[in-house]
Amino acid sequence: MNLLSLLSDALSIITITLCFVLKFPQIINIYRLKTASGINIYGLLLELSSYTTTACYNFVNEYALLSYMEYPIIILQEFILIFFVLRYMELINAKSVSIFVVYMTITCAFLSKLIPPSALTYMIPLCTPVSLSSKAIQLWEILWTGRAESVSVTSWLISAFTNFTRVFTIYMDSADAILLTNFILSTALSTSIAVSTVILNSTELFKVEKKNKVEKK
Secondary structure, eight states: OHHHHHHHHHHHHHHHHHHHHSSSSHHHHHHHHHHOOOOOOOHHHOOOOOOOOHHHHHHHHHOGGGTTTTTHHHHHHHHHHHHHHHTTTTTTHHHHHHHHHHHHHHHHHTTTTOOOTTTHHHHGGGGHHHHHHHHHHHHHHHHHHHHOOOOOOOHHHHHHHHHHHHHHHHHTTOOOOOHHHHHHHHHHHHHHHHHHHHHHHHHHHHHHHHEEEEEEE
C-alpha cells in the first residue's frame, strides 16, 4: 500500500468521523439564538430526501454498513435541525406533522421492501441534483435576504472539507467523473455559503459597532 492509498484511507476515516458532528454546530447556533433566520426549510427538506434515498438504496441492496454509515447519522441530525427550524419559524402544526408521518411511512415501506427496491434504482440518480439544489437554495436564501445570523459557518466548513476529501478519495478509488463533478460542485457551494455567511455577519457586526459609537457621541 503506497502513501497516497494510506492518505486516501485516512481521509475516508476523517470524513466519516466529521459526519457524526456535521449538523451539531448549526443546531446549537439556532438553539442559542432562538431564531432560524437565514435558514431555508425547503433546502433542508431536499437535503433530507437525498440522504434518505441514498441510505435506503444502500440498505435494501444489503451493502456493508460501514460504506454508508454516515447517512443514518446525518439523517438523525437532520431531524433535530429541521425540528428546531420549524419550531422557531412557528411551523410545527398539523400539516408539518402529517408530512412527517407520510415521510416515515414511505421510508419504512422502502426499508421493508413493500415498495419494490427497483424504484430506488430510478430515484438514486436524482440524489446528486437534489443535493446540489438544496445547497443552491440555501445560498440563495442568504444572498436574497441578506441575513445569516443563525447560519453556522462551522457546519458549512465541515461540509466543504468532507466534500473536498471525497474528491480525493473517489479520484484514488474509481475516478468516477459523475461523482467527482458532484463533490467538486458541492465543495464550491458549501464554501460559498460559509464565505457569504462570514461576510454578511461581519458587515452586520460592523454596522452595529458603528451605530453604538454614534449613539455614545
